[in-house]
Amino acid sequence: MKGLLKRSALAGGILLFFAAGSAFAADSTPIDTGVTAWMLTSTALVLLMIPGLAMFYGGLVRTKNVLGTMMHSFVAMGIMAVLWVVVGYSMGFGSSVLGGWFGWNNDYFLLKGIDETITSAGVPEYVFSMFQGKFAIITPALIAGAFAERVSFRGYVVFIVLWGLFVYNPLCHWVWSADGFLFNMGAMGAIDFAGGTVVHIASGVSGLVAALYLGSRRGHPKTAVAPSNLVMTMIGAGLLWVGWFGFNAGSSVSSGLLTAQALTATQVAAAAGAITWIVVEAIQHGKSTALGFASGILAGLVAVTPAAGVVQPAGALALGIAAALICYGAIIIKNRLGYDDSLDAFGIHGVGGIVGSLLLVFFIRKSWMSTAAEAAGGSWTLWQQLGVQAAAVGIAIAYAAVLTLIIIFVVNKTVGFRSSTEAEMQGLDHTYHGEQGYGMLNPR
Numbered sequence: 001m002k003g004l005l006k007r008s009a010l011a012g013g014i015l016l017f018f019a020a021g022s023a024f025a026a027d028s029t030p031i032d033t034g035v036t037a038w039m040l041t042s043t044a045l046v047l048l049m050i051p052g053l054a055m056f057y058g059g060l061v062r063t064k065n066v067l068g069t070m071m072h073s074f075v076a077m078g079i080m081a082v083l084w085v086v087v088g089y090s091m092g093f094g095s096s097v098l099g100g101w102f103g104w105n106n107d108y109f110l111l112k113g114i115d116e117t118i119t120s121a122g123v124p125e126y127v128f129s130m131f132q133g134k135f136a137i138i139t140p141a142l143i144a145g146a147f148a149e150r151v152s153f154r155g156y157v158v159f160i161v162l163w164g165l166f167v168y169n170p171l172c173h174w175v176w177s178a179d180g181f182l183f184n185m186g187a188m189g190a191i192d193f194a195g196g197t198v199v200h201i202a203s204g205v206s207g208l209v210a211a212l213y214l215g216s217r218r219g220h221p222k223t224a225v226a227p228s229n230l231v232m233t234m235i236g237a238g239l240l241w242v243g244w245f246g247f248n249a250g251s252s253v254s255s256g257l258l259t260a261q262a263l264t265a266t267q268v269a270a271a272a273g274a275i276t277w278i279v280v281e282a283i284q285h286g287k288s289t290a291l292g293f294a295s296g297i298l299a300g301l302v303a304v305t306p307a308a309g310v311v312q313p314a315g316a317l318a319l320g321i322a323a324a325l326i327c328y329g330a331i332i333i334k335n336r337l338g339y340d341d342s343l344d345a346f347g348i349h350g351v352g353g354i355v356g357s358l359l360l361v362f363f364i365r366k367s368w369m370s371t372a373a374e375a376a377g378g379s380w381t382l383w384q385q386l387g388v389q390a391a392a393v394g395i396a397i398a399y400a401a402v403l404t405l406i407i408i409f410v411v412n413k414t415v416g417f418r419s420s421t422e423a424e425m426q427g428l429d430h431t432y433h434g435e436q437g438y439g440m441l442n443p444r
Contacts, residue, residue, distance in 0.1 A: 204350020
């Protein structure tokens, strides 16, 4: 049992209660109030990340697009939350159907069958469902950074609904459900403790596809686009850092040693990424920027997300440094190639997720490798696990890219996705919401 619990935690913090027939009635499994309290807190912390993301993105766009950009995050809080309750939880964590493409469980439809269910971790299943639902909210919101300032609000709404149904939910099932094929690949499964592949690679790659399909903002790259409010961006970055403790440490679905390990790794990687980024800036440009510090925070946090429960502080430090260096380079390459990933969704989230998902292999605790070897019935090497990780990364990239391209094509040809030139010139705030983010300033 102990080895199996460890393996489950490694593959994404999903414990034994998601195996077939593993629902527990309230009268057979007592509630662990300590774990439940932490999971309630973690759920709230992850939700806090969405307004944090809205502030981070909103401060980076022009004055005329602040509210429209922030609405991309806030509207996801409503739409994806409803979608998750209706079908998302069932598609993500139900038993495999259609050859394992996604899951389904009638009891999870509208959460109608879990009213009194307590998981084997001692947590009401409502709490776990709501915790996972916050991941389903923030992932499509991350994509919006790639096409900020140039999409219609109606098109975005349709896009995130379809993307949640056909991209996020299946990936969630493959990686985090007990019968998902990536969960069961190799001795350990594909390690994604809190969302390296499901959240960051999927959103980053999808953002890149969207940016390339839709084309650049009007005037890009000849016309400089200055951030409207870096103070708001910095506050948003701070909220994301705080919320990420729930994101990663909450994914332990426990309140003990594994939780402490994940929390510590999260703090170390974020700090290492931020410091590395501003040092590189200072070397290259002679100045360290606030935006660079915020970007480094995110790079470190993204990279440690799949690894938080399996690496020691030294490994988290290495991942934070590596992610900052590689993400910094990715943004330089983007600028040279000239494609318009507006707020570097791919450069930070896509690249950082790939870095963390692959490099974590070289920093796994020896105890985890011993458990994997035991599960494999002999030996299990780092190189074998690297093969599993690479396969998961490749599958996530290919699936997200192809499905996103299809979804964007359908949305653009039906309700329309790319804004018109006139709408883009007027700004998202006025065109789609009839408002201005800053009442004393006219749109530029």
